[in-house]
Amino acid sequence: MSIRKDPVWVQWSLTALAMLALGGFIVLPLVAVFVQAFEKGWAAYVTAVADPNTLSAIRLSLLAVGIAVPLNLVFGVAAAWVITKFQFRGRDLLVSLIDIPFGVSPVISGLIFILLFGANGWFGQWLADHDVRIVFAVPGIVLATVFVTFPFVARELIPLMESQGTEEEEAALVLGASAWQMFFRVTLPNIKWGLFYGVVLCTARALGEFGAVSVVSGHIRGETNTLPLHVEILYNEYNYSGAFAVASILSAIAVITLVLKKWISHEH
Amino acid sequence: MAAGTFRKANILPGFGPALGYTVFYLSLIVLIPLSAVFLKSVSSTWAHFVETVTAPKVLAAYRLSFGASFVAGLVSSVVGFLIAWVLVRYEFPGKALADALVDLPFALPTAVAGIALTSLYTENGWLGRYLIPMGIKVAFTPLGVVIALTFIGLPFVVRSVQPVLADADRELEEAATSLGATRVQVFTKVIAPMVGPSLLTGFAMAFARALGEYGSVIFISGNLPMKTEIAPLLIVTKLEQYDYAGATAIAVVMLVTSFVLLLGINMFQRRTRRYMEADEA
Numbered sequence: 001m002s003i004r005k006d007p008v009w010v011q012w013s014l015t016a017l018a019m020l021a022l023g024g025f026i027v028l029p030l031v032a033v034f035v036q037a038f039e040k041g042w043a044a045y046v047t048a049v050a051d052p053n054t055l056s057a058i059r060l061s062l063l064a065v066g067i068a069v070p071l072n073l074v075f076g077v078a079a080a081w082v083i084t085k086f087q088f089r090g091r092d093l094l095v096s097l098i099d100i101p102f103g104v105s106p107v108i109s110g111l112i113f114i115l116l117f118g119a120n121g122w123f124g125q126w127l128a129d130h131d132v133r134i135v136f137a138v139p140g141i142v143l144a145t146v147f148v149t150f151p152f153v154a155r156e157l158i159p160l161m162e163s164q165g166t167e168e169e170e171a172a173l174v175l176g177a178s179a180w181q182m183f184f185r186v187t188l189p190n191i192k193w194g195l196f197y198g199v200v201l202c203t204a205r206a207l208g209e210f211g212a213v214s215v216v217s218g219h220i221r222g223e224t225n226t227l228p229l230h231v232e233i234l235y236n237e238y239n240y241s242g243a244f245a246v247a248s249i250l251s252a253i254a255v256i257t258l259v260l261k262k263w264i265s266h267e268h
Numbered sequence: 269m270a271a272g273t274f275r276k277a278n279i280l281p282g283f284g285p286a287l288g289y290t291v292f293y294l295s296l297i298v299l300i301p302l303s304a305v306f307l308k309s310v311s312s313t314w315a316h317f318v319e320t321v322t323a324p325k326v327l328a329a330y331r332l333s334f335g336a337s338f339v340a341g342l343v344s345s346v347v348g349f350l351i352a353w354v355l356v357r358y359e360f361p362g363k364a365l366a367d368a369l370v371d372l373p374f375a376l377p378t379a380v381a382g383i384a385l386t387s388l389y390t391e392n393g394w395l396g397r398y399l400i401p402m403g404i405k406v407a408f409t410p411l412g413v414v415i416a417l418t419f420i421g422l423p424f425v426v427r428s429v430q431p432v433l434a435d436a437d438r439e440l441e442e443a444a445t446s447l448g449a450t451r452v453q454v455f456t457k458v459i460a461p462m463v464g465p466s467l468l469t470g471f472a473m474a475f476a477r478a479l480g481e482y483g484s485v486i487f488i489s490g491n492l493p494m495k496t497e498i499a500p501l502l503i504v505t506k507l508e509q510y511d512y513a514g515a516t517a518i519a520v521v522m523l524v525t526s527f528v529l530l531l532g533i534n535m536f537q538r539r540t541r542r543y544m545e546a547d548e549a
Contacts, residue, residue, distance in 0.1 A: 006357070006358075006451075011357075011358050014350065014353065014354055014358070015354045015358055015360050017350060018347075018350045018351045018353070018354040018355075019354075019362075019366060021347045021350065021351065022351055022366055022369060022370070024395075025347070025415075025418060025419055025422060026369055026370070026372050026373060026419065026422065027369060027372075028388060028394070028395075029376075029381060029384035029385050029388060029419065030372060030376070030384070032384045032387055032388055032394065033380060033384045036387060071293075075289070075290065075293045075294075078285075078286040078289045078290050078293075079286075079290040079294075081282060081286045082282075082283065082286045082287045082290055085278070085280050086275055086276070086278055086280070086283050086287075087275060087276040087278070088274055088275035088276070088283075088287075089274055089275070094290070094291075094294075096531075096534060097294060097298070097299070098294065099530070100298050100302065101298060103476060103480075103526045103527060103529075103530045104302070104480065104523065104526070105479070105480025105481070105482065105500050105503075105519075105522060105523075105526070106378075106480065106481075106482050106483070106500075107480070107482050107500040107501075107503050107504055107519075108305065108480065108500075108503065108519045108522065108523060111305065111503060111507065111515055111516070111519055112301045112302060112304055112305055113301065114507060114512070115304045115305060115308050115512060115516065116301055116304050118512070119510075120510070120512055121304075121512075122304065146297055147297055147298065147301070150297055150298060166278070166280060169280055170279060170280065173279055173280070173281075179281035179282060182281070183282075204375050207377070208375075208376070208377025208378070208379075208380070209377070210377060210378050210379040210482065210483035211378070211482035211483055211500065214482075214483075214504070215503075215504060215507060227377075228377045228378075228379040228380070228483070229379075231377075231379050231380060231383065232379055232383075235383050235487070240387070243383055244383070244384075244387075247377075247379075247380040247383060247384070250376070250377045250380050251376060251380055253375075254372065254375035254376040254377070254380075255372075255375075257375040258368050258369070258371055258372060258375055259368070261368070261371065262364070262368045
């Protein structure tokens with residue numbers, strides 16, 4: 001007996017309704033970014049993107065990515081290894097603790113570092129005495145970025161490695177491989193796509209983080225402005241085409257992220 | 269696992285160093301910094317704490333944050349279920365593209381979403397120019413906050429419901445149909461109980477995320493005192509006035525709420541998983 005299908009008119013109207021909602025809520029804002037970015041033509045777009053303040057924002061965003069992603073990558077692999085290949089007490093607790101940054105408001109993620117390193121913070125006096133600036137300076141931005149992107153790689157690897165079990169690694173060891181040989185020849189090839197997608201997500205979030213970085217940055221133009229903060233400044237100055245021009249760079253990266261995800265899940 | 273042993277025997281290497289590094293890095297980046305918030309809130313007096321979090325402006329912000337997040341979670345649940353349903357059950361041109369686009373709110377920086385949504389709903393915006401003459405104001409009203417939070421919440425519901433719907437055993441529906449169940453009965457008696465837990469999880473995740481959301485909301489809300497100020501914005505305002513204790517007090521209430529929520533989700537998921545596994549066995 002075949003499964004009863006919904007009548008064609010039901011299928012059509014539900015599909016139309018769903019796509020209308022998807023279009024209105026999700027696609028329209030994306031289209032709006034690109035249309036408004038190019039509203040004043042190519043020349044205005046290039047001027048906005050090539051502005052020295054935009055370029056310095058790009059540099060700072062890339063610096064934050066360059067530090068946050070490798071740190072969280074190494075952590076993600078170590079954490080996923082322990083959590084998925086061994087049974088030990090406190091394992092579930094460890095998994096929950098790793099998720100914490102997902103549950104913390106971005107604003108609170110920034111507040112944390114102000115409380116630690118701000119003028120009235122725990123280490124504020126000591127830092128002032130030694131002339132070290134963390135908050136309202138580049139190190140604060142990097143720290144906040146590391147915090148908000150903390151779980152991404154681990155979260156991507158844990159379910160993947162859980163499903164792969166331990167047999168292949170055990171076989172490698174029994175056949176005489178050293179620990180690192182086992183890791184590089186067996187484990188790494190097995191997890192490379194999950195690892196890659198974790199890095200993609202981590203990078204996208206590090207580039208796009210707004211709330212946490214906004215709190216710790218102090219908004220010093222040309223110095224502590226990341227790309228999303230630069231978008232905010234341009235927007236608040238009523239330079240809409242400039243704001244959307246810079247926003248279009250970030251949106252393009254978001255679209256690339258989605259394409260990579262589709263491609264990875266399709267290939268593997 | 270034998271009683272009293274910390275870990276089960278295993279020949280794989282690296283347990284010690286990997287665990288040590290994991291715990292060290294977790295403590296350094298997350299646990300110790302986060303404890304600063306709680307210690308800071310303890311260092312101020314209880315009276316000051318209560319005074320801060322019950323100030324009219326703060327209460328108005330909590331009301332808006334919780335209310336708008338709840339409404340946005342409900343809208344996300346209805347719309348998200350519909351999208352998941354269509355993506356799993358029907359074939360139509362452009363389906364793969366639609367499926368990929370669902371994740372856009374995860375990938376798009378919140379500030380970009382914020383200015384894009386605002387531009388749609390202002391007087392000259394693509395949607396605002398039709399809605400405002402009809403008397404529907406979205407930008408700079410609580411409705412705008414709901415719209416922004418729905419944008420943020422939708423993918424949580426779709427991605428939570430979609431796999432469950434895809435795995436659902438169609439034979440149960442067949443059986444119900446052949447036993448004479450109507451279409452509505454099949455939906456309420458067979459499909460709803462299967463999908464219900466995942467829908468609730470999606471709702472809770474969307475709600476928890478919406479509570480703390482900042483970037484996508486502050487542009488469209490307009491930040492009018494007592495009317496469209498969300499709780500995270502008040503934290504930022506207090507920090508700008510160097511009122512660390514005040515900012516921390518507001519933050520602690522939000523942190524505790526979202527941790528309780530996430531813990532609830534976690535326990536709920538574990539229970540349903542165990543139930544499903546027991547069911548299969």
